[in-house]
Amino acid sequence: MAGCGNMLFNPVNVIKSPLIRYGHKMRGKPPTIARSLKQRLSDENPQDISLTFKVDIGFRLPKLSRQDRLKEHSEFKQRKQERTLEKLSRTQKLSVPLDKVKEEWSKSLAPYQIKTAAEHYGVFEHLFGDAYFYPQVMLDVLYKQKEEDLYMKVHRGNVIKPSEATAAPDVSYTADPATLWTLVLTNPDGHFSSDDSEYVHWFVGNIPGSDVSKGDVVWDYLQPFPPRGTGFHRFVFVLYKQEKRMDYSSLKKEQPCVNLSERTFRTQDFYRERQDDITPAGLAFFQSDWDRSLTDFYHNTLNMKEPVFEYDFPPPYIRPQVLFPLRQPFNLYMDKYRDEKQIAKEFLLRKLKNVHPFRKPDPPLKYPNAVPLDNSKVPSWLRTEIKKARLGWGRINDY
Structure with missing residues (x-):
């Protein structure tokens, strides 16, 4: 018993294991670090209702x-x-x-699957905030192509290029001729100056039944124009059922409307002002990214310079330079601390040295690694560079 007592209260053991106190192991974090009961309850029951409560605004x-x-x-x-x-x-x-x-x-199953796809792409979150709806009216949206009898159909997030959506699509759905509808095409990803705003690409209101051609055009159709370097943009068709004839005169612009500031739109504000008279019932959306046809569209249709976006990557971390680097090629180690533009210039000049404007390039060696080097005293790092040049590897072939 005396031995057990000495072992239990030995201060050396306590210093080695700070979580052991008189033979008992502490569970969890110490009280100075762990969260209190009040903090845990506040995390499980947040005060912000929008984090846990969603509103169904559809039928x-x-x-x-x-x-x-x-x-x-x-x-x-x-x-x-x-x-x-x-x-x-x-x-x-x-x-x-x-x-x-x-x-x-x-x-x-269609209303449930379309809603699930829209939630996956964040359509409800970025258009309606904390609201959602089950699309119960099936939208058939077809973009006619230049070839005869060829259409691009809008499903649930499929990719359609801007050159394939230059003209207004054919939209069809099943509806009673005595009812009125509103069709809106909007882009929540493409606004140039505001993160929480959209560009409306098409707006037709007071559609009698399913005849879109007889509706009131508030904004005429404008093709997708995702800028270069911004990736894929979502283009969402939302069909609203009207309870009465709507007055959209405050929104209507002079046609054709190519001024992007006049096409600024927010679906959430639009619905809040008219939520007693319109109900979302149909949904379809596609994705689109930049292609070469948009250069002409920016210059000749929008009358603006084509914007190009690039991501600014943070500079890589490089250790301080040492006098004798070990176990790494000498030339690659030195290139880390040189100007990248100067390195690119050297590689370009090295490639242009063997290019003649009137002669074909020399045929590549049939067995590059079998050809001996002229000087046997070539250092290892230079030997590797010569092999890369013969095999067509490395940065010199990227120019």
Whole structure:
């Protein structure tokens, strides 16, 4: 017992293990570092409701009654037990009508899958803030191409180039002719001067039924123009159902409108002012990035210089230079501390040295590594550079 007591209260053991106090191990962090109970409760129950609460601003989804669900289940069991369908499927002779499949999908799973895709791309967050909706009206958006009978269809985030979306698309959906609708195409990623604003590319209001051509054009169609270096931009079609005829005279601009400041738009403000009279019901969106056709569009249509964006990478960390670097090539080590422009100039001049304006370049060596060097006393770092030049490797071939 005396030995145990000496071991238990030995100050040397306490110094080696600060978490051991009289034979007990502390669980968790010390009280000076750990969070209090009040802090933990505040993290689990935030005061900001927007972090945990989302508002459904769309139409309520129809729910099947118990009898309808039982009927569908019994029909499914009957189809599953049919031997003829199983045989046709096994022999790859079963024909499935795609129109009926699409119609069934639009009635059952489409609102949920479109909403999930929109949440994945952040469409609801950047357009409506803390609100969302289930798209129950299926939008068919088709961009006609120069070739006959060729269309680019807008799905849920597919890529369409600006050169493929120069003209207004054909938009169709199923609606009662006595109803009124509003169609808006907006870009939440492309505003040049404001992070929380958008550019509206198309706005047609008071559409009778599904005839978009008979609606009131508030903003005429403007093709996508994502600047070079900014990656993919989202272009979102939102279809609103109107409760009455809307007055959009305060938004309407002189057509054609190519002034980008007059196309500044915020979907959240637009909906808040008219949320009692319009309800979002349809959604479709695509992505687009820069292509060469936009150079002419910026210069001749928007009458502005084409913007080009580049990311400023932070300079890499380089250790202080030492007098005798060990276990690394001498030339590569010295290049770390030289001006990059000077290095690029040397490589370019080295390549231009063997280029003649009127003669073809010399054919490459058939077996580059088998050709001996002229001087056997070439240092190892220079030997590697000669091998790279013969094999066509390295920065000299990038110019």
